[in-house]
Amino acid sequence: MNMNKIAYSVFIAFVASLFTLVSVKALSSNERDAANDEGLDPITLDELDEHASADSCWKAIHGRVYDITDYVPNHPTDSAVILEWCGKEATEGWDNKRPGVPHSPRAEEMLEAYLIGRLVDEAGEPVGPQAAAESAGDADTAEARLSPAEDQRLHRALLGLPQDGHYRGVFIDRGIIQVNITFDLEEGRFTGLAYRHLAYRDDDYLAMEEGDALYPVMRQHRQILERLEGEPVTAIFALYEPERLADDIDGYSGATLRGAKIISAIRDGLNRGVYSWP
Numbered sequence: 001m002n003m004n005k006i007a008y009s010v011f012i013a014f015v016a017s018l019f020t021l022v023s024v025k026a027l028s029s030n031e032r033d034a035a036n037d038e039g040l041d042p043i044t045l046d047e048l049d050e051h052a053s054a055d056s057c058w059k060a061i062h063g064r065v066y067d068i069t070d071y072v073p074n075h076p077t078d079s080a081v082i083l084e085w086c087g088k089e090a091t092e093g094w095d096n097k098r099p100g101v102p103h104s105p106r107a108e109e110m111l112e113a114y115l116i117g118r119l120v121d122e123a124g125e126p127v128g129p130q131a132a133a134e135s136a137g138d139a140d141t142a143e144a145r146l147s148p149a150e151d152q153r154l155h156r157a158l159l160g161l162p163q164d165g166h167y168r169g170v171f172i173d174r175g176i177i178q179v180n181i182t183f184d185l186e187e188g189r190f191t192g193l194a195y196r197h198l199a200y201r202d203d204d205y206l207a208m209e210e211g212d213a214l215y216p217v218m219r220q221h222r223q224i225l226e227r228l229e230g231e232p233v234t235a236i237f238a239l240y241e242p243e244r245l246a247d248d249i250d251g252y253s254g255a256t257l258r259g260a261k262i263i264s265a266i267r268d269g270l271n272r273g274v275y276s277w278p
Helices: 002-039 045-049 079-083 091-095 105-112 129-135 139-144 152-158 215-228 233-240 259-272
Strands: 041-044 056-061 064-067 115-120 165-173 176-186 189-200
Touching (some): 189 215, 189 233, 215 233, 215 259
Parallel strands (some): 041 115
Antiparallel strands (some): 056 064, 165 176
8 A cells, every 4th residue: 555655656756847847948948939029020010011922921820930832732621722822821721721710730830940020010019810800901800790680690590591701522432542632712612623632543633634534524623613603502412414515525425424423522512511711
């Protein structure tokens, strides 16, 4: 019994020591970061706004400014997802990679390599995320002031309709991805539809070129997305009869399209919810 008490006491002491070390490290890290920020180049919102493209992409996160131009081509999502934050205060997007889910600690470590300055106002005083968003006329802030009679997001949520935003979905069979699709919804209508992956067995349709035996099938798949563009989300059910959306090219029938797989990928995206907000 005495040995158990001793072992328990040693364990508690070890945990307490470990907690103290972690706390001290975190405190010293915060102090070091605060000190380093004073030495960073000051960057105003107007200067930040000048770098709002793939050629020069800066964004502000928690009062710091990062030049992520070189990283944009390596970002794992579509470039549009990250480019929408260029030249802006991007704390909201960083803290909500998906609604309520922030970027990982590993991503935070990678981000520090692109640190170039600190966000300040015209007087040189630090600017926080909320103040920066208000100064920039942030759309989300404006929407937050809408009344219940005007807030379209609220209307769609209460009616059980999909929210406007960027979506991704997949169709997987026997552990193999056959269709990976990305799209946006604007007022319940499709925009920006694109395949990120489209394959069956050993045939990669997206890699096919004109003259390949299955190239006409790839063209039919692209026609489907072209004809869904601007249509309401309910238009996906026409894919059960894909010949309504794609032409019969070079003798290939609509049955070759396997439209139900595309429906499944789109519905998977809708079920997962908004990947990123507009």
